Amino acid sequence: MKEKLLIVDDAELNRAVLEELLSPEYEIVCAESGREALQILEQERDGFSLVLLDVMMPGMNGYEVLEYMNFNGMLKRTPVIMVTAADSAEDEEKCLRLGAMDFVRKPYVTDIVKRRVKNAVELYRYQNGLEDVLEQKAETLSNVNEIIVAVLTSVLETKTEESKEHIQRVRLYTRELLKFIYEHSDDGNGLTPQTIETICIASVLHDIGELLIPEAILHKEPGELTDEERLIWQQHTVKGCQIIEPLKNMENKDYIRYCYNICRHHHEKWDGSGFPDKLVGDDIPICAQAVGLAHYYDRLVVTKGYSHEQAKERIQSRLFRSFSPVLTETFHLVADRFKAIHERNPEPARTF
Known part of the structure; x- marks a missing residue:
């Protein structure tokens, strides 16, 4: 039909x-x-x-x-x-x-x-069909993630230039950050192996809100955006939460909460200068902090062409501004793993 x-x-x-x-x-x-x-x-x-x-x-x-x-x-x-x-x-x-x-x-x-x-x-098909798909096919959280990736990857790649390799790298970077924090803090910083895995699965949806941003804006360089276009682009964080709305009745409430927090807050900054809510410090959920740094590193080395060492220096320069001391130190301690993940999951050559 x-x-x-x-x-x-x-x-x-x-x-x-x-x-x-x-x-x-x-x-x-x-x-x-x-x-x-x-x-x-x-x-x-x-x-x-x-x-x-x-x-x-x-x-x-x-x-x-x-x-x-x-x-x-x-x-x-x-x-x-x-x-x-x-x-x-x-x-x-x-x-x-x-x-x-x-x-x-x-x-x-x-x-x-x-x-x-x-x-x-x-x-439209995704927004109006996701809830039915989940009810029929999502027997476990892993299955939910596979369904979401299958439905969204082609649209993300076409409309937002968000490759499945980028999504995978961000997921793996996030795991390395949170795993290290869990293993090297007295209380695990509130993390468990299960919550880490759930956060990593939720990270797949970090930029899903860009599906609701016009292509004409997404395909511009940041410096080319007008002030109003920049405000529209920043709304992808809020719009991502709207897209997740059909998932609210799932049994795994933690998964939905992490999806929401990551979508909404992965562009917040430690000093309160981020968006959309200008959260400060540890008011930013740890899941969003980790995905935000993972996303930022990947954009540096893939989109902007930074070397691994240049990316490390850039992230260090954002200490107390974009990223927390704990997260920044953790990144430097696991930076070699980031480099290995990037090398194992390279961006595919673009065809025009």
């Missing part, structure tokens, strides 16, 4: 172009006005996997439709891609601020439209 898309545009030609482009893969419903679109959405509240919404329409424009959908909770179930002829950062930022998942520009570039629609529909 095909996924159902709603195309909203007052211009018949524009509707026809998108319908011809997407109908081989999806069931298409069209609306020629914002009000007609809302009537259709009210009648079939959970019936659409995606709405392609034109910005400039007479009567009720795309911004007003999007605002209505956001206010009435429709965006929690149905993602929206805005369609615009404008090439304006202000227009893009307004769409994103009102809750759009992404946008495409006219005239249409076939491959871009198909890819962004595919990404959005796959995310």
Whole structure:
């Protein structure tokens, strides 16, 4: 059964172009006005996997439709891609601020439209199907993790450039940090072998919130982001918690708690300058502290091309700012293991 898309545009030609482009893969419903679109959405509240919404329409424009959908909770179930002829950062930022998942520009570039629609529909399928999948197949925590990885890896790699190797390395780095802390502190710092393994499994989802951040923002270098785009990107920590929401009824409450804390807090900093909650010191959960350092090291050596020694120096320079004294010292004591993990799990060559 095909996924159902709603195309909203007052211009018949524009509707026809998108319908011809997407109908081989999806069931298409069209609306020629914002009000007609809302009537259709009210009648079939959970019936659409995606709405392609034109910005400039007479009567009720795309911004007003999007605002209505956001206010009435429709965006929690149905993602929206805005369609615009404008090439304006202000227009893009307004769409994103009102809750759009992404946008495409006219005239249409076939491959871009198909890819962004595919990404959005796959995310819809994940959000609305995960709970059923878990009920049917998740007999153990390990099985849950395997299911999640299988469902998300292809979407993560396509949309966020988050490779399965990165996810695996962060998991292994996190284990080395927490295992050392457990073995070399008098009280284990509240850790046990079981909690360490649960945290490592939960770390797989650390950047899952980036699935809800537009590709146009994810594919920019940090220095290229506008202030508003940076704030939107920082919301991936909060949005990750929203994606985890379907898991809340699982029996393993510790696993869900670690997933939540890691998603929300892995960008917090020891001095309180992080986000989203500006937590200070040990108010940051240890699971999020460990994943945050593991993630940071991997970005240094993979994305920025630092050598292992340069990465060690960089992390040392963040002592008392980004990372705790205990975690920083632990990292230096297990740094050789980090290097070995990176060498055993290299990033695959990109194909273009």
